[in-house]
Amino acid sequence: MYELPKERLSTTDQAGRRIHLYPASVKGYFRDRKRYVHGFLLIVFLTLPWIHVSGRQLLLLDVAHREFFFFGLHFRAHDAPLILFLLLGFTFGIGLVTAIWGRVWCGWACPQTVFIEFLFRRIERLVEGSHRAQRALDERPLDSEKMMKKGLKWFLFVVVSLGISHSFLGYFVGTRELVRMVSSSPLENWTSFLMILVTTGIIAFDFGWFREQFCTIMCPYGRFQSVMMDNHSTIVAYDLKRGEPRRGTAPSPSAQGDCVNCLRCVQVCPTGIDIRRGLQMECIACTACIDACDEVMTKVDKPLGLIRYTTERELAGKKTKNVREYSAANPSRAWAQARERAPTPARGRQGLPRPPKGCA
Numbered sequence: 352m353y354e355l356p357k358e359r360l361s362t363t364d365q366a367g368r369r370i371h372l373y374p375a376s377v378k379g380y381f382r383d384r385k386r387y388v389h390g391f392l393l394i395v396f397l398t399l400p401w402i403h404v405s406g407r408q409l410l411l412l413d414v415a416h417r418e419f420f421f422f423g424l425h426f427r428a429h430d431a432p433l434i435l436f437l438l439l440g441f442t443f444g445i446g447l448v449t450a451i452w453g454r455v456w457c458g459w460a461c462p463q464t465v466f467i468e469f470l471f472r473r474i475e476r477l478v479e480g481s482h483r484a485q486r487a488l489d490e491r492p493l494d495s496e497k498m499m500k501k502g503l504k505w506f507l508f509v510v511v512s513l514g515i516s517h518s519f520l521g522y523f524v525g526t527r528e529l530v531r532m533v534s535s536s537p538l539e540n541w542t543s544f545l546m547i548l549v550t551t552g553i554i555a556f557d558f559g560w561f562r563e564q565f566c567t568i569m570c571p572y573g574r575f576q577s578v579m580m581d582n583h584s585t586i587v588a589y590d591l592k593r594g595e596p597r598r599g600t601a602p603s604p605s606a607q608g609d610c611v612n613c614l615r616c617v618q619v620c621p622t623g624i625d626i627r628r629g630l631q632m633e634c635i636a637c638t639a640c641i642d643a644c645d646e647v648m649t650k651v652d653k654p655l656g657l658i659r660y661t662t663e664r665e666l667a668g669k670k671t672k673n674v675r676e677y678s679a680a681n682p683s684r685a686w687a688q689a690r691e692r693a694p695t696p697a698r699g700r701q702g703l704p705r706p707p708k709g710c711a
């Protein structure tokens with residue numbers, strides 16, 4: 352039975368070189384809802400800089416003139432200390448949201464997820480076909496068909512990236528100024544022109560090629576989110592008690608758990624992990640494995656939710672709390688509480704606990 356490597360990321364080989372992922376598409380409850388949310392966020396991002404009220408752009412961060420227009424409010428350079436409160440509020444907000452709902456931001460609202468899932472992967476599937484067709488195309492030698500498909504895909508990626516970078520620039524220079532710039536020679540606005548070129552290049556590179564590498568290697572939120580979560584936080588998790596021993600590892604068919612070991616959850620994962628190994632830093636809580644496993648459970652006539660939104664406490668049969676008390680007056684007690692509530696690390700990675708006997 353195929354197994355992902357346990358001692359390294361599944362997106363790198365022994366020498367640390369990248370292994371390209373081809374996540375399969377999935378249908379289901381969360382996929383449908385995510386499409387609405389991603390579509391809505393995309394519309395907001397693209398239309399917001401074009402909305403003007405009383406002659407003022409609704410949201411404008413005019414760095415060159417040191418002015419900031421925020422839904423009718425007008426801030427100038429001397430209001431800059433207010434940014435401190437904004438940043439503090441943002442930091443507190445993201446900490447609170449992560450402590451309660453885990454990585455809901457990553458799966459539902461992060462621009463990396465929204466643009467890749469809603470636009471770039473769709474273009475890729477439209478031009479190159481399914482995940483199998485994409486892999487086959489990459490593996491075959493360069494011929495006219497491959498050149499044509501790759502050329503068309505990257506042409507569309509660049510067009511979309513140009514649209515995103517122009518919209519992005521509209522938040523900083525204003526959309527009226529943007530229209531003026533676009534209709535005049537680049538030499539008259541060479542700084543903005545250069546900014547557009549660089550931003551377009553970064554967007555096309557990141558959303559078109561770098562993708563999950565950004566989440567697993569570079570994203571700072573991905574690195575420190577584990578310290579903001581505990582075993583009460585909502586996570587996407589596999590129900591080990593219900594699923595194990597999975598098919599092929601049980602001593603007898605009657606002892607077998609609900610997991611049929613089809614690897615469909617791995618096939619659809621955009622970061623290439625096996626959620627059955629427990630909570631992992633690479634999991635962006637995108638819910639694709641929930642939909643994939645529910646599809647399988649429906650086919651084998653078992654209850655849905657073998658992989659689901661849950662908490663570690665719920666999986667252990669305990670009550671989950673949204674409000675958790677930590678003893679501020681007693682730091683050592685607070686530290687002990689935090690350690691006790693820390694999420695369980697992934698099973699099977701080098702230096703971490705191995706799965707129980709009988710579980711791969």
Ligand code: SF4
Pocket residue numbers: 589594609610611612613614615616617627643644647657658
């Ligand atoms: S999709 Fe579900 S049944 Fe299939 S391997 Fe994953 S957890 Fe097991």
Ligand code: SF4
Pocket residue numbers: 587616619620621622623624625626633634635636637638639640641
């Ligand atoms: S494990 Fe599931 S939720 Fe996490 S990134 Fe992979 S598919 Fe998404």
